[in-house]
Amino acid sequence: MSAELYWKDKRILVTGGAGFIGAEIVRQLSHLNVKRIVVLDKLTYAADLRRLDSVKDNYSLKKVALEDSSAVQDAFQEAQPDIVIHAAAESHVDRSIDGPEDFVQSNIVGTFNLLHAALSFWTEKGKPSQFRFLHISTDEIYGSLGEAGFFDETSPYDPRSPYSASKAASDHLVKAWWHTYKLPVITTNCGNNYGPWQFPEKLIPLMVANAIDGKPLPLYGDGQQVREWIHVTDHVSALLLAIEKGSTGETYLIGSGEEKTNRSVVEGICDRLHQKHPDKKTFSDLIAYVQDRPGHDQRYALDASKFRSKTGWSPKNTFEQGLIDTVDWYVENQLWWRQIQAEKYHQERLGIF
Structure with a gap:
């Protein structure tokens, strides 16, 4: 089935749709022939x-905290979704070290409430076969690799931060709802995302x-x-594609x-800025080493062969070109991130314990 035919007249519920990844989901869905997109978002600092x-003009917004179970239930009745895409999450490791409770509430309790509402809705509708619940997760749930090897879908969970522990717990809840109730879920785990519109506490926009x-x-x-970086x-x-072609109950690593x-990424940023501003001193002179993050994982790398074999997907952006384009975007859109710095995030270093 073609993508155009698959998505035709689908009603989509996207959690976290005002976030970095969630907004890109909404933008890409808007180019498909879907019937309706409903965004659930708590509208926190990162939204x-x-x-x-x-x-x-292509979506409707409901301000909902996933921790509010009755509001989540109401959202399902209003949206009447064929597909749920769960992108909402507290995601910054430093913030999880500084304030883990928000991560437990949003990532664990919020995912439970969403699953509970989804199961009730799906059952009420007669368990339609086309219903899908996509749960978007992270490679950080697997812990840390040495110099060699890759994570795959059979790798044991070994989270090292409050953030990754909360995401691991949400993964387990999703899998339990498949095994216990047969709710048609799919889980994906991915590495570091980058690109335009990312909140400026993250590595690339911050640098x-x-x-x-x-x-x-x-x-x-x-x-x-x-x-491992992906645009x-x-x-x-x-x-x-995971929704279109993936099998329910499965986990797919997207890599x-x-x-x-991290050093080479920052050096790449400095090189691009120097190309744009050759009159200024070498930007790499600004690199400064600071006290390491508690529980900092050394390496993540993903074996995405299962997903690529299933769907035929491959990335279109090389990191080298993607980084250039991303740096250029932040240079050209300083008004956006400077307003955030003035109102929401003053570049304070979080996560010191």
Whole structure:
């Protein structure tokens, strides 16, 4: 079945649709022939409806905290979804160290409430075969790798931070609702996302902003931690394929194969900024090593062969070009992130214990 035919007249409920990944989901869905998109979002500090300005006529918004079980139940009755895409999550590791309770409430209790509402709705509707519940998770639930090897779908869970522990718990709840109730769920786990519109506490936008302003570029520890990076547009295209072509009850790792040290990412940012501003001093001189994050994982890397074999997906963006395009976007959209810095996030370093 073609993508156009699959998505035709579908009603979609997207949690966290005003967030970085969630908004890209809404933007990509808006180009498909869906019937309705309903966004559930708590509208926390990391949400921003400006991410959806280009598609503002293509969705409806309900301000809902997933911790509010009755509000979640009401949202299902209003949205009448064929597909639920669960992107909402507290996701910043430093914030989870500083305030873990929010992560427990949002990621664990919120996911439970969503599953409970989804099961009630699905059962009430006669358990339609086309219903899907996509749960978007992270590679951090697997813990840390050494210099060699990859995570795959059989890797044991070994979370090391309050954030990853809360996401691991949500994964287990989703799998339990499949095994116990046969709710048609699919789980995906992915690496570090990057791209335009990412909240400026994350590595790439934070470093661009600091470099432009001549501030230190703080790297945890020795900066040699390895992450697998994927452009948000590639990740979301994979998520939609997981819904179209994935099997219910399955977990799929979505990976680009683009492993980079934090140091090399920051150096790439500095190189691009120097190309744009050759008259300024070397931006890499601003790199500063700071006290390492507690429980900092050394390396993540994903074996995505199961997902690629199932769907035929492959990323369109190389990290090198994607990073250039992303740096350029933040340079050209300083008004957006400077307003956030003024109102929501003052570049304070979180997570010191």
